[in-house]
Amino acid sequence: xxxxxSVPVIAKHFRFQWEPAQECYVLLYPEGMVKLxxxxxxxxxxxxxxxxxxxxxxKLSKKFPDAHTLPEEVREFFxxxxxxxxxxxx
Amino acid sequence: xxxxxxxxxxxxxxxLWLLAELTYRCPLxxxxxxxxxxxxxxxxxxxxxxxxxxxxxxxxxxxxxxGFSGGEPLVRQDLELLVAxxxxxxxxxxxxxxxxxxxxxxxxALKQAGLDHIQLSFQAGSEDVNxxxxxxxxAFEKKxxxxxxxxxxxxxxxxxxxxxxxxIDELEDILxxxxxxxxxxxxxxxxxxxxxxxxxxxxxxxxxEQLQRAEALTNEYREEHPRGMTLYFVVPDYYEARxxxxxNGWGSMFLTIAPDGLALPCHSARDLPIDFPHVRDMSVxxxxxxxxxxxxFRGDDWMKEPCSxxxxxxxxxxxxxxxxxxxxxxxxxxxxxxxxSPQHGQITDAVARANCQTKVDVPLLFRNMKNSxxxxxKG
Ligand code: SF4
Ligand code: SF4
Numbered sequence: 001x002x003x004x005x006s007v008p009v010i011a012k013h014f015r016f017q018w019e020p021a022q023e024c025y026v027l028l029y030p031e032g033m034v035k036l037x038x039x040x041x042x043x044x045x046x047x048x049x050x051x052x053x054x055x056x057x058x059k060l061s062k063k064f065p066d067a068h069t070l071p072e073e074v075r076e077f078f079x080x081x082x083x084x085x086x087x088x089x090x
Numbered sequence: 091x092x093x094x095x096x097x098x099x100x101x102x103x104x105x106l107w108l109l110a111e112l113t114y115r116c117p118l119x120x121x122x123x124x125x126x127x128x129x130x131x132x133x134x135x136x137x138x139x140x141x142x143x144x145x146x147x148x149x150x151x152x153x154x155x156x157g158f159s160g161g162e163p164l165v166r167q168d169l170e171l172l173v174a175x176x177x178x179x180x181x182x183x184x185x186x187x188x189x190x191x192x193x194x195x196x197x198x199a200l201k202q203a204g205l206d207h208i209q210l211s212f213q214a215g216s217e218d219v220n221x222x223x224x225x226x227x228x229a230f231e232k233k234x235x236x237x238x239x240x241x242x243x244x245x246x247x248x249x250x251x252x253x254x255x256x257x258i259d260e261l262e263d264i265l266x267x268x269x270x271x272x273x274x275x276x277x278x279x280x281x282x283x284x285x286x287x288x289x290x291x292x293x294x295x296x297x298x299e300q301l302q303r304a305e306a307l308t309n310e311y312r313e314e315h316p317r318g319m320t321l322y323f324v325v326p327d328y329y330e331a332r333x334x335x336x337x338n339g340w341g342s343m344f345l346t347i348a349p350d351g352l353a354l355p356c357h358s359a360r361d362l363p364i365d366f367p368h369v370r371d372m373s374v375x376x377x378x379x380x381x382x383x384x385x386x387f388r389g390d391d392w393m394k395e396p397c398s399x400x401x402x403x404x405x406x407x408x409x410x411x412x413x414x415x416x417x418x419x420x421x422x423x424x425x426x427x428x429x430x431s432p433q434h435g436q437i438t439d440a441v442a443r444a445n446c447q448t449k450v451d452v453p454l455l456f457r458n459m460k461n462s463x464x465x466x467x468k469g
Contacts (some may be wrong), residue, residue, distance in 0.1 A: 021152025028182035030207040
């Protein structure tokens, strides 16, 4: 489905933003909204600017040095997000 | 310490949806339109400034989806401006339109303003039925042109068809038309019997056989085209044993502002004998959290039997308040669609009439200002 060098981008017609009223990141799409948990929010906020999956893992590992399962978590999240059509890979 | 119940109900969540019904004016005359039948008496549309204020205040409260509807929202020449403000504030902006009043230039201008999504409604899958129901001989042709313009701007193609007795049998045409237009999502929504729809209920309600055939065709399409158009089939609640969880609960996430600034928990609520607040008199925040009207049916203290002791009350909130009022005369009653409602016979009678072999054709009452005035005069 994707590799370390794949570049995840948020799908067309979706908008990702921080919602102060919900106190979380959300994805908005036609007539709906998904509230994201903290890790999903962190991961998606790294997407864009041609950043690859590996680079996202690296960046987040620096930010959360104690999260040992982080690489797997990021990959799992991208699998789910791709299945739900929130993201595509360039 | 004992408390007095309702005062300690958790503070309701913020509204997520702002539906801006910009106007009741519309060039079409669909007999299932959900607008109030007394719309001819409702004047004094909000000004651009007033709409901007509403849009800002609802966003501050946390609303994320902004829908522009009507009537036909394109009638308002300030639509682009309102869209631009909504977009700037971080809303996901949706336009719910019949397409009449749009041309390629206007689609481009809306795109430029930041409009995220357009839902285009058709009245049928064929030109003749479409135009009869739209009450306009040119509607279909115009819609085809607009649909292409919408697609050209890179929007997902979201089509809406309201299904009823006279178009539900042409579902094949509807699907073929949708495919030809490159639709991504198709909403096949059975008529809801509010507003003009209730006036025309006997003329519009499909028979059970018609309904089953349409559902079967929909499922067949889904199976044969796993990566095809996404179809949403909305079943008419008259044919179900349980009501829909209307608006996901009164005042829980939806805020509708009517063309004249009346604030409503759903677009049909205007029919209820409740004094709804007005955005000219109150801030959106006061309306949402503190007005009597928005607190009227929050929680479940207001419920009557059989709802109040029913284990399913968390699931459907007792159904639709407007339907309860329109059919039983008391908005706090169980929605008569529920088979547990003592007034459920009203629903089964209407369904029986729709299934009667010798059913006589009932004339349609078209949605227009003239018919609205006639209905008002009749009281
Ligand atoms: S349902 Fe028909 S008549 Fe009513 S607002 Fe929509 S297009 Fe106009
Ligand atoms: S009785 Fe009321 S709460 Fe129970 S299922 Fe019927 S409508 Fe819902």
